[in-house]
Amino acid sequence: MSLSGSREFVNLCQAQLALLAQSFDLVSCAVYLTEQWVEGINPKLVPVVVYPEGATAKPVPNPSRTPQKTQPQTPLSHPLLPPAGVFLSELAHPGPPQSTALTKSSIASPLSEEQQIVLPLLHNNEVLGVLVTRREEEGWSETELSQLEKVAQTLAIACFLDRQSRGVHEQLDQRLRSMxxxxxxxxxxxxxxxxPxxxxxxxxxxxxxxxLPEDRNYKIAESIVRESDRLQDLLQGLEQYAEDLETQLTPTPKLLPAESSRPLSLLPGARLELAPVEILDILEPLLLSASAIAQEKNLQWFTHLPPHLPPILANGKAxxxxxxxxxxxxxxxTLxxxxxxxxxxxxxTPQGTYQGVALHDTGLGIPPADQGQIFQRHYRGVQAQGSIPGTGLGLAIVKELLDQMQGKIEIMSPRQxxxxxxxxxxxxxxxxxxxxxxLPLFNSAPFQHD
Structure with a gap:
């Protein structure tokens, strides 16, 4: 979580410091936040707002050390404020060397010709930061100190609420990314x-x-068709539900960047394991189904398969x-x-030898304007306006799986x-x-030992 605070908190600090500077004739003032508080560790201070803007921070001597005599200095044209990264104990009231805690209203020793007030931003016994104010030799009255403490208390509460709010938003963003x-x-x-x-x-x-209708198996086959149609309807309902759910989860920027290394749904929780695969063993049952679908659609179906092919390096399921x-x-x-x-x-290629499988169709083709984006999830391009249903996930899944199998894909439309x-x-x-x-051959040197 950033220590600089939200824009609203910074605006509040700027308004409070401007009001303090005008009311108390301050030379400078600033709000610093502490790093995450850990018991026994002296946190550093990080500047959030400095008034006036552009003020140059200068080192502050550690009051817990023996003060050194210094020569009188000419009044400076810029404020003397603690630099970024100063330790919290270095702003504490002078005391024993082992004391690192700030009291409710610790007042550091005067530096140069100015007087500095350092007030901790305390909430629930936690030091969230400090309020530092400086002005000329004029002293501070009890009323002024009381007002400064009230401002510090206000800023402490605001800082606490700001950190709580940012924590809740970070948890929400994480939950949305997970969903x-x-x-x-x-x-x-x-x-x-x-x-399938x-x-x-x-x-x-x-x-x-x-x-035939009078065959006793006709009713069984008819029931299979009816139930498969019912399953298809249920599947479409699930797809619509998933689409509606995704719409609800996209008020923020893309939740899952393209370069994310999330596990593929094919094998949840694990990367693909590669092994020698006979490509014909994978193709033959799929081609049987494809030829049946082509037959139902009155499409021509051609296959050109050599009887023997060398094994490739791949994952069979993928x-x-x-x-x-x-x-x-x-x-x-293909209509x-x-x-x-x-x-x-x-x-x-210089990377090794690849075996290729080509699929050609006489279908609608892919317009040139869509070809550079077809591997994006849910992108359908011109087909999104057509009557053919789809989710725009097929080629995205293909690309994800091929990348893990060290393969490549080429798409040419119109077909050669x-x-x-x-x-x-x-x-x-x-x-x-x-x-x-x-896909890389199994015995191709760059791949066989991956």
Missing amino acids: GEQTDRLDDLLHQIRN MTALRTFSKLLLKRF LREVFSNLLDNALKY TGGVALEAGLTEI PNPNLGLLPPSPTQPGTSVILW
Whole structure:
């Protein structure tokens, strides 16, 4: 917590010091706050407000030490105030060397041709700071000292309330940040649930088409479709709840900075562990679901998979989520035409050798204005105005997981023409998108020991 105090507290101090200076003809005055009080440790003083503004702080001799004789000095044009970092005991009333506490109204020895009054800001037996005042040789009356003490008491109470208020706000900000992190995890989990849920609905509908109405299994398949539709509705309700909750948590600046190292919702509380992974083992079950969805949507579906591929360094669960999100996007935003997946690409870089998997579609494409922001959470760009539902989390999750797996992603829209894929060439209405994932080979030297 900052020791300088809030703007309101500083304004109060400025007003009080200006009033004191005018009422008592002061040469200078200042308010200092102590560092966090710890029993047995002599805290330092930090200046908060100095009057007049721009006054130069000068060292104050420690009254607890033997005073040294000094030659008469010419009156100074600037006030003599304690410097930043002076210890609290150095402003105490002269006394035994072991005494470091300030009395209720300790008065330090005169310095130069001025008289200094140092009053502690005391509240609940805690020294929160000091009020320092100086003026010419004229002495202080009991009435003036009493008024100074009342000002010190007022500033002490204000300082205490200010610290309490800032403490509460810091706790509130911390709670909001924590709730923001939990909301992000909830968003990720809901998004990750959606893909297998979509696959189940698709399989159940395809299964229903295989039975005649008089078949005894028809009712069972029909029930599966009905319940999967119900689960889909519940999932949409949860997503809406998460969106409303996030809206309530955003009266302050972004609660979770982009560079935050929060654990991914895929594996809460831990970073991804990397190991050799056979990429075809991850792809094959996902491609089965994707081809069924393409069939239901009357889309063409092409795959180009070499029979043998070297293992990559990755996390199997995370890689499954990456491909699942990319396949879901390709199928969701492709209204006509088709989708093609090819594996076995290779890229050699100074950092190591990468294996590539490319996914191409004939869909709506990604406008150039959106391409620089598509990895931001909840960013949907032009698609936010369309009729296709989405949360804007798929590519953000992909990027987060790939970063942890030391992988890379390239997105090209419009899609580059390639007659070998089996897809129609890009057109103005169907520019399509190509996404290429690059993952390090397991035996690539820079990665194999990570």
